[in-house]
Amino acid sequence: xxxxxxxxxxxxxxxxxxxxxxxxxxxxxxxxxxxxxxxxxxxxxxxxxxxxxxxxxxxxxxxxxxxxxxxxxxxxxxxxxxxxxxxxxxxxxxxxxxxxxxxxxxxxxxxxxxxxxxxxxxxxxxxxxxxxxxxxxxxxxxxxxxxxxxxxxxxxxxxxxxxxxxxxxxxxxxxxxxxxxxxxxxxxxxxxxxxxxxxxxxxxxxxxxxxxxxxxxxxxxxxxxxxxxxxxxxxxxxxxxx
Amino acid sequence: xxxxxxxxxxxxxxxxxxxxxxxxxxxxxxxxxxxxxxxxxxxx
Numbered sequence: 001x002x003x004x005x006x007x008x009x010x011x012x013x014x015x016x017x018x019x020x021x022x023x024x025x026x027x028x029x030x031x032x033x034x035x036x037x038x039x040x041x042x043x044x045x046x047x048x049x050x051x052x053x054x055x056x057x058x059x060x061x062x063x064x065x066x067x068x069x070x071x072x073x074x075x076x077x078x079x080x081x082x083x084x085x086x087x088x089x090x091x092x093x094x095x096x097x098x099x100x101x102x103x104x105x106x107x108x109x110x111x112x113x114x115x116x117x118x119x120x121x122x123x124x125x126x127x128x129x130x131x132x133x134x135x136x137x138x139x140x141x142x143x144x145x146x147x148x149x150x151x152x153x154x155x156x157x158x159x160x161x162x163x164x165x166x167x168x169x170x171x172x173x174x175x176x177x178x179x180x181x182x183x184x185x186x187x188x189x190x191x192x193x194x195x196x197x198x199x200x201x202x203x204x205x206x207x208x209x210x211x212x213x214x215x216x217x218x219x220x221x222x223x224x225x226x227x228x229x230x231x232x233x234x235x236x237x238x239x240x241x242x
Numbered sequence: 243x244x245x246x247x248x249x250x251x252x253x254x255x256x257x258x259x260x261x262x263x264x265x266x267x268x269x270x271x272x273x274x275x276x277x278x279x280x281x282x283x284x285x286x
Contacts, residue, residue: 025259037251041258048262089269093262100258104251203266210273217280224284 001209009206016199023192031189041101042185043192047200048094053157054204055087056126060154063147077143078219080150081133082211084126086204091123106170114163115171122160125153139219 001009024043030036062080065071098116099109110116129149133142164173172184185193 021259025255037255040255044258044262089265093265096261096265097258100254100261104254207270207273210270210277214273214277214280217277217284221280221283 006206006209009202009209013199013202013206016195016202020192020196020199023188023195028188028192038101038104039189041097042189043196045094045097045101046193047196048090048097050197051090051200051204052087052094052122053161054201055083055090055208056122056154056157058083058208059087059126059129059150060157063150063154066143066147072143074139074143074219077139077146078212078215079208080146081130082208082215084129084133084150085211086207088123088126088130089207090200090204091119091126095119095123111170113170114167115160115169118156118160118163122153122156125156129153 020043024040028040030039059080062076062083066073066076066080095116098119102111103109129146132149133146135142135145137145164171
């Protein structure tokens with residue numbers, strides 16, 4: 001996507017985020033039976049969780065495509081890394097907002113509940129993945145090492161999702177994707193939730209495009225530095241008298 | 243009592259939205275700065 005395309009995407013994203021803020025904080029009334037004012041945090045927590053799932057799923061798919069020799073392209077590795085970094089940002093946001101929401105709702109900032117614990121594990125697994133990406137190696141070595149690590153980390157995704165079904169602890173079941181597909185919100189709440197998911201998905205797309213461009217530029221610089229180092233070495237060897 | 247609880251809940255809502263907003267803006271700006279720096283280095 002060119003610069004104009006990205007600017008248009010950013011514009012649409014900002015409009016969608018502004019509309020989300022308006023509906024989440026002003027238009028949609030709080031519900032007494034759903035935590036009163038605190039329920040407004042739903043419009044940050046749920047879309048952040050959705051984006052985290054989406055981001056890490058893209059990382060896993062791009063990693064598989066990199067591992068298959070027939071579909072292997074450097075771009076899949078860069079996309080996996082870009083999506084994982086943005087996913088980690090949204091996971092941190094989900095955990096923070098969830099903790100802030102938990103205080104008035106559950107009376108605690110943190111509980112070693114199944115959903116919270118598996119989500120924290122997912123966060124640290126992908127943080128480790130990002131650290132692994134920074135270790136020195138050739139592009140091929142790094143690609144292979146990171147693709148395998150991404151798939152191991154992604155194995156936690158279904159565990160996070162089904163944790164509220166398998167272990168019925170403190171965290172409530174999914175608002176939309178629960179075993180009975182019984183949607184727990186309706187009316188203006190449902191509309192605002194869909195709007196917030198849409199806005200966050202657009203923001204995710206924009207941030208991944210930006211991070212992907214940065215990764216390409218970093219690769220270009222590394223390549224240029226490598227070429228410069230080789231040229232320097234050749235010059236130095238030629239300068240040594242026989 | 244309910245009014246007090248509700249006003250305390252509003253503080254949590256404000257904290258959630260402010261932290262999210264600041265975090266996302268900071269990350270977006272950091273990406274922009276890093277892209278500009280890389281472009282500058284490649285253009286040198």
